[in-house]
Amino acid sequence: MGVLNVTPDSFSDGGQFLDAERAVAHGLEMVSQGAAIIDIGGESTRPGAASVPPVEQVRRVVPVIESLARQTEVPISIDTCDVEVARAALAAGASILNDITALADDDMARLAAESQVPVVLMHMQGTPRTMQADPYYEDVVGEVLDFLVARARRAESFDIPGERVWIDPGIGFGKTLEHNLLLLKHIGRFVATGYRVLVGPSRKRFIGTITGREKPADRAFGTAATVALCVAAGVSIVRVHDVAAMQDVLRVVRAVQECGTPGSIHGPVKNAQ
Numbered sequence: 001m002g003v004l005n006v007t008p009d010s011f012s013d014g015g016q017f018l019d020a021e022r023a024v025a026h027g028l029e030m031v032s033q034g035a036a037i038i039d040i041g042g043e044s045t046r047p048g049a050a051s052v053p054p055v056e057q058v059r060r061v062v063p064v065i066e067s068l069a070r071q072t073e074v075p076i077s078i079d080t081c082d083v084e085v086a087r088a089a090l091a092a093g094a095s096i097l098n099d100i101t102a103l104a105d106d107d108m109a110r111l112a113a114e115s116q117v118p119v120v121l122m123h124m125q126g127t128p129r130t131m132q133a134d135p136y137y138e139d140v141v142g143e144v145l146d147f148l149v150a151r152a153r154r155a156e157s158f159d160i161p162g163e164r165v166w167i168d169p170g171i172g173f174g175k176t177l178e179h180n181l182l183l184l185k186h187i188g189r190f191v192a193t194g195y196r197v198l199v200g201p202s203r204k205r206f207i208g209t210i211t212g213r214e215k216p217a218d219r220a221f222g223t224a225a226t227v228a229l230c231v232a233a234g235v236s237i238v239r240v241h242d243v244a245a246m247q248d249v250l251r252v253v254r255a256v257q258e259c260g261t262p263g264s265i266h267g268p269v270k271n272a273q
């Protein structure tokens with residue numbers, strides 16, 4: 001899943017794609033690099049971010065979604081927790097809902113059910129404005145897992161079938177460095193629920209803390225380590241900024257996973273040394 005933020009203030013690509021034409025060009029570039037989904041957002045959720053009125057989010061994302069949907073078959077997801085924005089995005093051609101509040105709003109749950117699209121349920125402690133103030137858990141993995149399974153069951157009670165529910169531990173959303181690391185270390189427990197798992201570690205602060213890389217754009221190698229761990233553990237979707245580089249990570253992890261299985265060696269891997 002390639003990230004496309006049509007915002008002035010996202011932590012990593014803020015201001016780069018506020019212009020619709022540039023946003024569309026970047027979306028198409030990520031498609032050409034192998035993105036299987038383009039995730040479009042019109043509101044930053046970085047720690048401390050102020051919320052953006054739905055009408056402004058719509059103004060930012062709808063032209064980009066319309067244009068991309070005309071030019072590519074790759075599914076587009078809308079990253080929003082506002083039902084009006086989600087509705088406008090679906091009408092413009094989006095076909096996945098990415099809700100960082102995990103369907104806190106019943107209207108969003110009804111929209112997901114009616115429109116029969118997959119929905120990402122993400123865990124967050126607090127709100128973007130407050131979430132990094134003092135995150136606290138007794139048992140971060142158990143609590144995040146219990147929350148997501150409860151929200152997935154709630155989604156199913158709205159007639160959203162389990163195969164359309166994707167769960168996401170919400171890396172960086174009300175989590176310390178240690179919390180993020182524990183969630184990544186035990187990501188297999190989320191996979192074991194049977195729901196598809198999405199993880200979004202890309203370029204985040206905790207990677208900068210570990211590597212000493214202050215600039216988000218310099219965190220691709222750190223991100224690659226998390227992507228490799230997640231994919232090896234059975235995660236279905238990784239939400240990333242550096243699509244071309246992470247495609248290479250994916251290819252190598254898959255080649256290792258598939259080696260030794262008859263008929264599994266294919267394409268460029270065949271003659272590798």
Ligand code: HH2
Binds near residue numbers: 010043
């Ligand atoms: N992370 C961000 C935004 N949306 N959605 C899901 N499902 N999972 C995530 O981990 C996730 C997300 C934050 O990253 P980004 O979009 O690059 O930054 P910003 O929120 O500043 O726009």
